[in-house]
Amino acid sequence: MTESLNGKGLALVPRTDTPQTLKDFKSDQEVRWCPGCGDYAILAAVQSFLPELGLRRENIVFVSGIGCSSRFPYYLNTYGFHSIHGRAPAIATGLAASRPDLSVWVITGDGDALSIGGNHLIHALRRNVNLNILLFNNRIYGLTKGQYSPTSEVGKITKSTPMGSLDKPFNPISLALGAEAGFVARTIDSDRKHLQGVLREAAAHRGASLVEIYQNCNIFNDGAFDALKDPSLRDDITVKLEHGKPIVFGTGENERAVRLSRTGGVEVVRRSEVADDEILVHDAHNPDPSTAFALSRLDDPAFEHVPIGIFRSIDRPAYDQLMKEQLEAATAAQGPGDLDRLLHSGDTWTIR
Amino acid sequence: MTKQVQQLDRVIIRFAGDSGDGMQLTGDRFTAETGQFGNDLSTLPNFPAEIRAPAGTLPGVSSFQLHFADHDILTPGDAPNVLVAMNPAALKANLGDLPRGADIIANTDEFTKRNLQKVGYAGDPVEDGSLSEWRVHAVPLTSLTVRALEGYDISKKDAERAKNMFALGLLSWLYNRPTEGTIKFLEAKFAKKPEIAKANIAAFQAGWNYGETTESFSVSYEVKPATLAPGVYRNISGNQALAYGLIAASVQSKLPLFLGSYPITPASDILHELSKHKRFGIRTFQAEDEIAGVGAALGAAFGGSLGVTTTSGPGVALKAETVGLAVTTELPLIVVDVQRAGPSTGMPTKTEQTDLLMAMFGRNGESPVPVLAPATPSDCFDTAIEAARIALKYRTPVMLLSDGYLANGSEPWRVPEMSELPDISVAFTTEPNADDGAYLPFKRDPETLARPWAVPGTAGLEHRIGGIEKADGTGNISYDPDNHDRMVRLRQAKIDGIDVPDLAVDDPDGDARVLVLGWGSTYGPIAAAVRRARRNGGKVAQAHLRHLNPLPANTGDVLRAYDKVLLPEINLGQLAMLLRARFLVDIISYNRVRGLPFKAEELAGVIQDVIDSD
Numbered sequence: 006m007t008e009s010l011n012g013k014g015l016a017l018v019p020r021t022d023t024p025q026t027l028k029d030f031k032s033d034q035e036v037r038w039c040p041g042c043g044d045y046a047i048l049a050a051v052q053s054f055l056p057e058l059g060l061r062r063e064n065i066v067f068v069s070g071i072g073c074s075s076r077f078p079y080y081l082n083t084y085g086f087h088s089i090h091g092r093a094p095a096i097a098t099g100l101a102a103s104r105p106d107l108s109v110w111v112i113t114g115d116g117d118a119l120s121i122g123g124n125h126l127i128h129a130l131r132r133n134v135n136l137n138i139l140l141f142n143n144r145i146y147g148l149t150k151g152q153y154s155p156t157s158e159v160g161k162i163t164k165s166t167p168m169g170s171l172d173k174p175f176n177p178i179s180l181a182l183g184a185e186a187g188f189v190a191r192t193i194d195s196d197r198k199h200l201q202g203v204l205r206e207a208a209a210h211r212g213a214s215l216v217e218i219y220q221n222c223n224i225f226n227d228g229a230f231d232a233l234k235d236p237s238l239r240d241d242i243t244v245k246l247e248h249g250k251p252i253v254f255g256t257g258e259n260e261r262a263v264r265l266s267r268t269g270g271v272e273v274v275r276r277s278e279v280a281d282d283e284i285l286v287h288d289a290h291n292p293d294p295s296t297a298f299a300l301s302r303l304d305d306p307a308f309e310h311v312p313i314g315i316f317r318s319i320d321r322p323a324y325d326q327l328m329k330e331q332l333e334a335a336t337a338a339q340g341p342g343d344l345d346r347l348l349h350s351g352d353t354w355t356i357r
Numbered sequence: 358m359t360k361q362v363q364q365l366d367r368v369i370i371r372f373a374g375d376s377g378d379g380m381q382l383t384g385d386r387f388t389a390e391t392g393q394f395g396n397d398l399s400t401l402p403n404f405p406a407e408i409r410a411p412a413g414t415l416p417g418v419s420s421f422q423l424h425f426a427d428h429d430i431l432t433p434g435d436a437p438n439v440l441v442a443m444n445p446a447a448l449k450a451n452l453g454d455l456p457r458g459a460d461i462i463a464n465t466d467e468f469t470k471r472n473l474q475k476v477g478y479a480g481d482p483v484e485d486g487s488l489s490e491w492r493v494h495a496v497p498l499t500s501l502t503v504r505a506l507e508g509y510d511i512s513k514k515d516a517e518r519a520k521n522m523f524a525l526g527l528l529s530w531l532y533n534r535p536t537e538g539t540i541k542f543l544e545a546k547f548a549k550k551p552e553i554a555k556a557n558i559a560a561f562q563a564g565w566n567y568g569e570t571t572e573s574f575s576v577s578y579e580v581k582p583a584t585l586a587p588g589v590y591r592n593i594s595g596n597q598a599l600a601y602g603l604i605a606a607s608v609q610s611k612l613p614l615f616l617g618s619y620p621i622t623p624a625s626d627i628l629h630e631l632s633k634h635k636r637f638g639i640r641t642f643q644a645e646d647e648i649a650g651v652g653a654a655l656g657a658a659f660g661g662s663l664g665v666t667t668t669s670g671p672g673v674a675l676k677a678e679t680v681g682l683a684v685t686t687e688l689p690l691i692v693v694d695v696q697r698a699g700p701s702t703g704m705p706t707k708t709e710q711t712d713l714l715m716a717m718f719g720r721n722g723e724s725p726v727p728v729l730a731p732a733t734p735s736d737c738f739d740t741a742i743e744a745a746r747i748a749l750k751y752r753t754p755v756m757l758l759s760d761g762y763l764a765n766g767s768e769p770w771r772v773p774e775m776s777e778l779p780d781i782s783v784a785f786t787t788e789p790n791a792d793d794g795a796y797l798p799f800k801r802d803p804e805t806l807a808r809p810w811a812v813p814g815t816a817g818l819e820h821r822i823g824g825i826e827k828a829d830g831t832g833n834i835s836y837d838p839d840n841h842d843r844m845v846r847l848r849q850a851k852i853d854g855i856d857v858p859d860l861a862v863d864d865p866d867g868d869a870r871v872l873v874l875g876w877g878s879t880y881g882p883i884a885a886a887v888r889r890a891r892r893n894g895g896k897v898a899q900a901h902l903r904h905l906n907p908l909p910a911n912t913g914d915v916l917r918a919y920d921k922v923l924l925p926e927i928n929l930g931q932l933a934m935l936l937r938a939r940f941l942v943d944i945i946s947y948n949r950v951r952g953l954p955f956k957a958e959e960l961a962g963v964i965q966d967v968i969d970s971d
Contacts, residue, residue: 008375019814032821034821034833034834057715061561061814061816062816062819063813063814063815063816063817063818063819064813064814065813066813068656071824076380078821078823079821079823079834083819084813084819084820085819085820085821085822085823086656086686086821086822086823087821087822087823087824087825088652088682088683088823088824089679089682089824092648092649092652092678092679095644095645095648095649095656096652096653096655096656097651097656097657098642098649098652098653098656099615099617099642099646099652099653099654099655099657099658099659099662099664100656100657100659100660100662100813102615102642102653102657103613103615103640103656103657103660103661103662104642104660104661104814106814107660107813107814109389124645124646124649125645125648125652127645127651128644128645128649157625195606206445228530247876258889263695328640328642331635332636332638332639332640334635334636335635335636335637336636338636339636340636341636341637342604342608342634342636342637342638344604344637344775345636345775346595346603346610347604347634348591348601348772348773349589349591349772350387351591351592351955352392352393352538352592353589353591353772354392354393354395354589354591355588355589355590356395356585356586356587356590356831357587
C-alpha cells in the first residue's frame, strides 16, 4: 500500500471493526454491460478495493449521472443514486455538503461529465466538495450508440460525424486543473494495481478528487487505449507520475526524461541527453498548478507520451467542513436558533 | 401656530423617485412607523429591473405605495391620495394613477429645464397650471435638506442623498406617525458612520419641522389605529414570511434545512434571508445554476435534510428534469416559484400568475406534483409549512407558487405562538420492512401510498434509487409494461390522495348566485372588490384556492352550487382551463396580464357586470 499523501479524507466517516470482503459490496443485481466492456474491470477493482477502506458500508454512497458507466451504483451494495444526465456532481454536492459523515463517490463518463454536466463538474472541483469523482473516459458515446464525445479526437468518424468531428477535445486533466481541483489523477481500466493505488489516494484526499479512468468501449471505440496496453509499446508511451521521483520512462534506447522547457512548459528528451539534475522531479503537492498542467499536455495532440498517476494533490479545506464551521460559528456567536425569538424580531407592536 | 388635525379612515401614499433616490427604504420606514402606530396596512413596491437606470428618465422611476387604515384592508389601494414626486420623471410616470384632488408633493429642486426635457415636458407643470386638478405642494426638498445639514461633516453628495429622509420626516408629520423607530433604525443602519447617521436623523427631523412651520401644509391628518385581533404584530413581506415559514418547517419537522438556490428576481431575498440564520443549522448553497440548485437540494433530501430550492419562472423551466427525478425517486423537496412576468425573461420585477400550468405539467412523462399558492404576504409563512408537511408526509416534490406582488408587498402579521404551529415531523425508516428481512424502498404505506425514507448511514437498508422505472416494492430497474402502468397510477394516486382541507366559501347571506373564485395573490383585490359589490347591494360569494393540486374534495360541488362562477386571474385563464376540464363548469374568466395586481375597483365593476348579466 502506498503511503497516503494526506490521510484526512475519511476522518469523519464512521469506521467498522467487522472485516469486509469483496462480496459485501456486490449487490444482487445482474451486471448488464456489454461483454468485454472496460467497466467490468473497474467495477471489480472498486469492489475489491472498498473493503480495505474499513468504512461502515452504510456510510458509502455512489451517485451517478446517465450513460453506460452510470449504471455502476446498481451493482454495489452501498447506498446509491442513479440520477440524471450530467447532474451527479450537483446532487452529490448537496449530499456531501449536508452529510460530512458520508464517503460520496460520483461515477460519470466523458459525455456526462464534460458535455451536459461540464458546469457542475468544474464548480464541484473549485468548491472542493468532499467527493471522489471517477470519470470513465472511453472517448465515445456508448449508451446512445456511438456518437463522438467531448474527448473524441478531431476528425472522429461516427454516425453523427460521417465526415469527421470538427471540435477540439477536452483534456479532462487540464480541465480539472484549470477548475482549481485539489486532487487530479489518471489511471487505466486494464491496470488494476495502478487503478486501486490511485483510488486509495483519492479516497484519502479530503475535498474533491477527480480521477480520469481510461476505459475501453469495445463496441463503439475499441482499442482507443491499446497503445497503453500493448506490451511492446506501453512502457515507451506511459509516463508514470510518482511524487518525489524524477520523471523518466521508456526502456533501452527509448528511455526518455521530462524536463522544464525554456518556454515555461515541459518537454520530453532522450534520457541520455539530459543530466540527472535537469530531470523534472514530480511534485504533486506544489501549490502552483502550472507544472501539473504542463504535464497534462504531454499527450497532446498525438497519443505519444501519456502521463498517468497523480498530477496534483494539495490540501485545502473541503466545502462541507467550511459550511459546517460557519454553522458552528453562527451558533457559538448567537446561540442556537430560537424560532419564537426570530418570529418576534424587528419592529413589533402589541394589540390588546 | 397650531395646525388643524383632520381625521381620515384610510390613506394611500405613493413615494416615487429615481431608482437611486431611496424610495424603497423611505417606504419601508413609513410602513414600519405605520405598523407601530397600529394601523392595518398593505404595501406595493414597484421598481425597474435595472439597478440604476439613467437618472431622471421614465424607465428609472421606482415607487413604493402604502395603504393604511383604521380598519382592516386587503390591498395596497388603487389610487394614491398623495404622490411624493422626487423628480419630473416620477411625476410623469405616476400622474395617470392620481385621482383629481390628490396631493402632489414635488421636489422642485429637480424640476430643472434639463430634467423636464428628459421626460418630454415643454414647460414646468408645477408652475404652468397644468396640475390645477391636484393640490400641488412645491417643496425644494434637496436644497432644504442641504441647508439643514450645514455644519455636519459630510460631503454635499451625502447631504443631498438624505433628501429622502427629509421627505419621510415631512410625511411623518403630515400623518402624525411615531418617529422613534426611524431614528433607532438610522442609528443602527449607519452605526459605523455616526456622522451620516446624525445627518440623516437631522434631515428626518428637519422634514418634520418643515411640515409644522410651512404654510404649504395647513392641515395634518390622523388615521386612528385599526381594530385587529389581539396579539403581537410585525410587518412582513411575502419573501420574508416564506423564509420564516421554511425555518419553522425545519424546526417543526426536526430536519436540517438545505437550500440550493441560484439568484433570480424576485426570489433572491429568500436566499438572502435564510443565509442569515445559520444558527438554525440551515445550509444555504448558492449554486452554479438553477439545475445545480435543485440538484443539491434533492441530494440533501436523499441524505435526510429538508431540501428546498427557490426560484422564479425561468428557473423552474431549468429545474424541470430534476423535479421529475424527485417525482420518480419519491423524495421530499420544496420548489418555490416566485412568479414573474414571462415568457422568457419577460418583466422580472413585475408580477404574474402564469406559471400554474408549468407547475402542474411542465415535466416529461406522467409526473404529478402537489401545487400550493399563498394568498397574502403573511400567508406565505403558513403555506411554506404546509408545503413541507405534504412533501415530507408523501415523499414528493411540492411546487409553491408565490409571485412578485406577494414577495415584495407587505402587511401586518400576527406572530403565531409556537403552540399554534403544526408538528410535521416524520420518522426515517431504520428497520427492514419485508418478511425476509430485506428492505423494500418502494413498499408503500397503505394509507398515504408514501414509500419509506431510509437515509444513508442506516445499516442494513443500503439501497439504490434512480430515474429509471422501478419495480413496485423492490425498486429494482424494471421495463415490465404492467409494472410501469401500475407505478404511473400509484404515483398519481398518491398525489390525488393528499389530505387537503375543504374549500371554504364566504357567503354572508347564503343566497348568492354568483361565486368569485381566485387563487394566489389575487385574494386581496378580489376580497376588496367583493366587499364593494356587497356594499352596493350585490349578492356575491367568494372562495379562494390555496391547494391547486390536488384540489379540495368539495371543489366540484362548490362550483356547481352557483349559477355563475367568475375567476379573475393574472394570466389567460390557466386555472379556468383546469377547472373546466375537470368539472365541466362554464367558468367566466377575467384576465389581465399587465404585470400588476388587479385593482379592487376594476374587479368590483367586473363582479357587478356578472351579477347584472343574464
